[in-house]
Amino acid sequence: MPAAPSPEPNEQAGPPSQILAAFEAAKGFMPLGEGLALYEAAVEAGRLGLPLLEVGTYCGRSTILLADAARAAGVTALTVDHHRGSEEQQPGWEYHDPETVDPEIGLMDTLPSFRRTLHRAGLEEHVVALVGRSPQIAALWGTPLGLVFIDGGHTDEHANADYEGWAPHVAPGGLLVIHDVFPEPEDEFTGQAPYRVYLRALGSGEFTEVSVTDSLRVLKRTEAGRGRRG
Numbered sequence: 428m429p430a431a432p433s434p435e436p437n438e439q440a441g442p443p444s445q446i447l448a449a450f451e452a453a454k455g456f457m458p459l460g461e462g463l464a465l466y467e468a469a470v471e472a473g474r475l476g477l478p479l480l481e482v483g484t485y486c487g488r489s490t491i492l493l494a495d496a497a498r499a500a501g502v503t504a505l506t507v508d509h510h511r512g513s514e515e516q517q518p519g520w521e522y523h524d525p526e527t528v529d530p531e532i533g534l535m536d537t538l539p540s541f542r543r544t545l546h547r548a549g550l551e552e553h554v555v556a557l558v559g560r561s562p563q564i565a566a567l568w569g570t571p572l573g574l575v576f577i578d579g580g581h582t583d584e585h586a587n588a589d590y591e592g593w594a595p596h597v598a599p600g601g602l603l604v605i606h607d608v609f610p611e612p613e614d615e616f617t618g619q620a621p622y623r624v625y626l627r628a629l630g631s632g633e634f635t636e637v638s639v640t641d642s643l644r645v646l647k648r649t650e651a652g653r654g655r656r657g
Contacts, residue, residue, distance in 0.1 A: 442466050446495045449548035454526075454540055455488025457578075457606070464640035465576065465604060466492040472574035472602045473500025480596075482561050482589045483578035483606075484508035486537050487544035493576065494550040502573065507557045507564055510538040561585075565592025572596045577624065578606040586620040587627075594628065603634055603646040 441447065441463055450462055457465070469479055469492060479493050484506040497504035511534055528535055538558065545551045557564050561579055565588075575593045579585055597603050605628070607621045625644050628634045634646035 442492060442495055446491060446548065449544075450488060450491045452547075453488040453491060453544045454486040456485075457489050458641065461606070461640050461643040462489065462492055464638060464643050464645065465489060465606075466496060468602050468604050468638075468645045469493050469496035469574055469576075470499065473497060473502055475573040475598060475601060476500070476502060477571055477573035477598055477601065478503045478505050479574040479576075480505040480507065480572050480593065481576035481578060482507045482593060483576075483580075484510065484537070484541055484556065487541040489576070489578065489606075490541070490554060491544065491548050491550060493574075494545070494548070494553045498550065498553040504554045505557060506541075506554060507559070507561050508537070508541075508579070509560050510541070510558060511535050562588045562592050565589075565596075568593075568596060570596065571598040572601060573598060574602045574604060576604040576606070577621070581607060581620050583620045583623065586624045590624045590627065594633075597648045599648055599650065601648050602637070603628060603648065605644045605646070606642060608642050608644050 442450070451459065472479055473496050479497050479502060481489060481493055481504075484490055485508065487506075490504065490506050493504040493506070538556075541556065542551075545554055572593070575597050577586070577589045577593065579589045594603055605621050605625050608625045609619065610622050612619070628646055629636065633649060635649050637645040637647050639645075
C-alpha cells in the first residue's frame with residue numbers, strides 16, 4: 428500500500444482535539460469553520476513572537492483558540508471586554524442568553540462564564556483578560572501586536588472605535604481579523620458595521636486581504652502601514 432502523502436511544509440494543522448472539543452462546548456456564536464480559520468490566522472501571527480489580542484470576549488469560545496495558538500508560540504493571548512454584553516445580547520434581543528444575567532444586579536455578566544471556559548480548557552495561564560471598555564483600554568496601549576481580532580459591538584460607533592483603537596497596533600506582517608462581516612443590507616444590525624470597517628481597512632492601503640471564511644475576514648498589514656505600528 429502506498430504511503431500517505433506528507434503534508435506540505437506550509438500546511439496548517441488544526442487545533443488539538445481537546446481544544447476543539449472545548450471550543451465546541453463553550454457558550455458562544457462562532458461556527459466551527461470560522462473558528463478553524465481564526466486558529467490558522469493566530470498560529471501564523473504567533474510566529475511574529477508578539478501578543479495576540481481579541482476585542483469581544485463574551486464567554487471565551489474564540490479565546491480558547493487564540494490561547495492555544497499563543498501557548499504554542501510562547502506568547503500571550505489578550506482579550507478585551509466589559510462583560511456586560513453587546514447590543515444584540517441584551518434582554519429582548521435575538522442573541523440574549525438569560526443564563527448570563529447576574530440575578531443580584533439584573534445586568535449581564537459574562538466574566539464568570541469566561542473564567543470557567545478557560546479553566547475547563549486548561550488555558551488560564553496563557554490569557555490576560557482586560558476587563559473594561561475597548562476604547563479606554565486601547566488609549567492606554569503601547570505594545571505592537573501580532574494579531575488583532577475585532578469581534579465586539581456591531582454598531583458603527585463601537586466597530587469603528589475598535590478599529591481605530593487597535594488596528595494601529597498591528598505590527599508589520601501582523602494580522603487584522605474581523606468577524607461578522609456581512610455585505611448584504613438586510614444584515615444591517617448584525618454585520619453591516621463590521622463590513623464597513625473591513626472596507627475601511629482595505630481602503631486605507633495599510634492592509635491586504637489574506638482569506639475569507641464565511642463572515643470572517645483575515646487581513647495582513649502591508650509595508651505601507653509600517654509607520655502606524657503602535
